[in-house]
Amino acid sequence: MGIVLGSNRYGKAETRVVRVDRDGDRHTLRDLNVSVALGGDLAATHLTGDNGTVLPTDTQKNTVYAFARRYGIATAEEFGLLLARHFVDSQPSITRSRIDIEQYAWQRLGGHSFQRDGAESRTATIRYGGTGVEVCAGLTGLVLLNSTDSEFRGYLTDAYTTLPETDDRILATAVDAHWRYATAEPPADGFDAAYEAVRDALVAAFVGTYSRSLQQTLYAMGQRVLTVRPDVVEIRLALPNKHHLLVDLTPFGLDNPNSVFVAADRPYGLIEGTVTRDDAAPALGQW
Known part of the structure; x- marks a missing residue:
C-alpha cells in the first residue's frame, strides 16, 4: 500500500x-x-x-x-x-x-x-x-433577540427528555451568515450597499417572523435575503440558540411571569442551514 x-x-x-x-x-x-x-x-x-x-x-x-x-x-x-x-x-x-x-x-x-x-x-x-472566481460576503456576531413571538413544542421525546414545551420564550442568537454572489462583478449598487441590504433583510426577517423553531427562523431569514437581492444565489447561516432560562423564584415567595431569566452561554443548540436558488450554479467550494 x-x-x-x-x-x-x-x-x-x-x-x-x-x-x-x-x-x-x-x-x-x-x-x-x-x-x-x-x-x-x-x-x-x-x-x-x-x-x-x-x-x-x-x-x-x-x-x-x-x-x-x-x-x-x-x-x-x-x-x-x-x-x-x-x-x-x-x-x-x-x-x-x-x-x-x-x-x-x-x-x-x-x-x-x-x-x-x-x-x-x-x-x-x-x-x-x-x-472561475467566486465572491462570498458575510457577517459574524450579529446578536439578535426577540423577547416573545417564539415557541418550541411538538418535538420528539424519549427517556432522556426533560425540556418542557413552551408557547412563549425568548429567542436569541448570534448570526453567522455567508452569502454567494452570482458573479464576481460588483453589484449595481456596490458591495457596501449590498452588504447593508442583506444585513437589513436578515434583521427584518428575524424581527418579523413568528418562530416555532429556530430552524424556521433560519429559513425565513435566508428566503428574505434571496427575495430582496437577485444578485445573491445562496446564503449559509449558522445560528446558535443563546438560551435564556426562566429563573425559579418560588424559594423566595415570588412568581416569575416570564420576566427574569439567566442567560446561559453553554452548552447551546446550533442550527445551521443553506438557502439557495434551485437554478444556482455549483459553488467552487473549499479545497
Whole structure:
C-alpha cells in the first residue's frame, strides 16, 4: 500500500492592515484582517524540501500592505479579488487562491475621530482558480433577540427528555451568515450597499417572523435575503440558540411571569442551514 500527498495549501494568516484615506479634514478608515491561502504545484516542497515553487508567506503579507497602498481598499470584496487574482496570475506554480477577510467596523465621531464598533464583523471570502472566481460576503456576531413571538413544542421525546414545551420564550442568537454572489462583478449598487441590504433583510426577517423553531427562523431569514437581492444565489447561516432560562423564584415567595431569566452561554443548540436558488450554479467550494 503506497503513501501519497493529499490536498494541501499554505499561506499567511491574519495580516492586519488599516488604510486611512485623507480627504481634507474628513478621513475614511478601513480596518481588515486578511488571510491568504494558496495551492498548486507544491508537491516538491512537501516531499523533498525543494522550495522552488513556494512564494514565501512573508511575501504574501507584504503584498497585502503594498496593495493597500497602491490600490486602496474600496471594499473588502474588491480588495480580496485583487489579491486572489494577483497570486494565481503572477505565479505559474500557484493555480488556486483563497482570500478570507474580516472587516472591523468603526463609528465616525468627527472628521478624523472614530470609535470601534462592538457590533458584528463583516467578512469576505474570494476563491480563484485561474478561470472561475467566486465572491462570498458575510457577517459574524450579529446578536439578535426577540423577547416573545417564539415557541418550541411538538418535538420528539424519549427517556432522556426533560425540556418542557413552551408557547412563549425568548429567542436569541448570534448570526453567522455567508452569502454567494452570482458573479464576481460588483453589484449595481456596490458591495457596501449590498452588504447593508442583506444585513437589513436578515434583521427584518428575524424581527418579523413568528418562530416555532429556530430552524424556521433560519429559513425565513435566508428566503428574505434571496427575495430582496437577485444578485445573491445562496446564503449559509449558522445560528446558535443563546438560551435564556426562566429563573425559579418560588424559594423566595415570588412568581416569575416570564420576566427574569439567566442567560446561559453553554452548552447551546446550533442550527445551521443553506438557502439557495434551485437554478444556482455549483459553488467552487473549499479545497
